[in-house]
Amino acid sequence: MITLTRHRAYTICTVPGCPEYTTGGRCEDHRREAEQRRGTARQCGYDRTHEREFRAAVLARDPVCVLCRTAPSKHADHYPLSRRELVAADRDPNDPSSGRGLCASRHGQETARHQPGGWANR
Numbered sequence: 001m002i003t004l005t006r007h008r009a010y011t012i013c014t015v016p017g018c019p020e021y022t023t024g025g026r027c028e029d030h031r032r033e034a035e036q037r038r039g040t041a042r043q044c045g046y047d048r049t050h051e052r053e054f055r056a057a058v059l060a061r062d063p064v065c066v067l068c069r070t071a072p073s074k075h076a077d078h079y080p081l082s083r084r085e086l087v088a089a090d091r092d093p094n095d096p097s098s099g100r101g102l103c104a105s106r107h108g109q110e111t112a113r114h115q116p117g118g119w120a121n122r
Contacts, residue, residue, distance in 0.1 A: 053094040062101025067110075073101030077110060 013020045013027035026034065030044035052080045056077035078086060078093065079100045086093040102110065 002100065005076075050094055054096055054099060057096035058099040059101050064101070065103035065106055066100045066101060067079065067106040071103035071105065074104045075102045075107035077102045077107055079110075 010021040015020050015030045055076040062073050065073050074097050083093045
């Protein structure tokens with residue numbers, strides 16, 4: 001690791017063979033490429049039907065995070081199967097029984113643990 005400016009550590013981009021420095025993870029070019037491959041939330045299936053049928057129902061059922069039991073639920077998380085796994089199993093990914101309400105912190109932790117790379121990691 002090389003420090004180029006005061007209080008800011010830089011590392012090499014995590015994409016093999018890329019020599020660019022970044023403040024963490026991928027360089028800007030590779031970050032942009034990954035976003036284009038991943039597509040928008042709508043392209044990944046998170047459309048108005050998802051918001052109306054899945055998200056609204058899950059958050060109404062679980063107004064408090066089911067994991068920490070203290071913070072308000074902000075995210076309707078697919079569980080125990082991911083949205084991708086539900087689609088692959090030919091199950092309705094908008095069925096609220098396939099979800100749980102999570103706070104922002106727990107949702108980020110769970111996504112990182114169970115889907116490293118997220119939708120970009122196909």
